[in-house]
Amino acid sequence: MTALHAPVLADAVCRLAAGCHRVADGTVGGGGHAERLRVAGVQLLAIDRDPGALRHARQRLGDAGVSWVQGRFADPMVLATVSRFHPDFVLLDLGVSSHQLDTDARGFSFRPGVPLDMRMDPAGESAADLLNRLPEPELARVFREYGDERRARRLAATLVRRRRRKPFATSDDLVRAIRATLGPRTGPTVFARLFQALRIAVNDELNQLHTALPALREALQPGGRLAVISYHSGEDRIVKHLFRDWARACVCPPRQPVCTCRGRALGCVDPPRPIVPTKAEVTANPRARSAKLRAFRVDGGA
Numbered sequence: 001m002t003a004l005h006a007p008v009l010a011d012a013v014c015r016l017a018a019g020c021h022r023v024a025d026g027t028v029g030g031g032g033h034a035e036r037l038r039v040a041g042v043q044l045l046a047i048d049r050d051p052g053a054l055r056h057a058r059q060r061l062g063d064a065g066v067s068w069v070q071g072r073f074a075d076p077m078v079l080a081t082v083s084r085f086h087p088d089f090v091l092l093d094l095g096v097s098s099h100q101l102d103t104d105a106r107g108f109s110f111r112p113g114v115p116l117d118m119r120m121d122p123a124g125e126s127a128a129d130l131l132n133r134l135p136e137p138e139l140a141r142v143f144r145e146y147g148d149e150r151r152a153r154r155l156a157a158t159l160v161r162r163r164r165r166k167p168f169a170t171s172d173d174l175v176r177a178i179r180a181t182l183g184p185r186t187g188p189t190v191f192a193r194l195f196q197a198l199r200i201a202v203n204d205e206l207n208q209l210h211t212a213l214p215a216l217r218e219a220l221q222p223g224g225r226l227a228v229i230s231y232h233s234g235e236d237r238i239v240k241h242l243f244r245d246w247a248r249a250c251v252c253p254p255r256q257p258v259c260t261c262r263g264r265a266l267g268c269v270d271p272p273r274p275i276v277p278t279k280a281e282v283t284a285n286p287r288a289r290s291a292k293l294r295a296f297r298v299d300g301g302a
Helices: 010-016 032-039 051-059 076-085 098-102 125-132 136-146 152-165 170-183 188-203 206-219 233-246 279-284
Strands: 022-026 043-048 068-072 089-093 226-230 267-269 291-298
Touching: 010 022, 010 032, 010 226, 010 291, 022 076, 032 043, 032 051, 043 076, 051 068, 051 076, 051 098, 051 125, 068 076, 076 206, 089 206, 098 188, 098 233, 125 188, 136 291, 152 170, 170 188, 188 206, 206 226, 206 233, 226 233, 233 291
Parallel strands: 022 043, 022 089, 043 068, 089 226
Antiparallel strands: 226 291, 267 291
16 A cells, blocks of 8 residues: 555544544545545545545545535635534544655655645645745744744745845755755755745645634534644644633633633543554654644533
């Protein structure tokens, strides 16, 4: 089985979805998780912003028992469709698929000569567009906040200086700028981190996640679960903090004398700790190494 057909933490996802009947997969990708869930007989709402991924998943799964939606999981029309579907399990597998990473024309990797695109859907600005347009402070913010880069200001200054001479177009242009700033021996680990930061900015991934999670929770049937697999510290932080706040009975400021919030927990974090891949899974699929699966169960379950 190739990485393309190896969904991350699939066994754990299936355990969490055991007994569910209506599953909304907000990031169906190549259909790996969805295929495992369909085997269990669930009705599936399959969503993806990438039309190519949706075509691949549809070829894999067929149409029996599956409804297909193309769009971002945070789009209002998509969220309305999820709500009408009345799911008892919602899954988000964040990040990019192996197919997207391995298709050079999509521009997600730092392999030589790859175009700086990184868009998960055809709309909007590409990575090259952002590198050539964003002001220096905004470029620094992208690499500092999304890439944990301590020298983000220096990198942003290098990018602005270089784009005056020649616009950014390919992975080589960005790799050379990174090495010019961080040193000639800078290698793949740093490239992966900084290219990921740029991809998150291109696709507005963290804002999309923050917007979608409350609406997806509200769409769940009583006792249903919202499960999220993240691969980036910023993604995981959003999920962890929202799940924790939803599990609290009171979210008023600590010194407020009278509770004016909802006054009850919306459910519980279940399981209480994130699930991570086993060593065997990471060996078989190295792209799973940073994955964390968190789940929240809404009120009304057993």
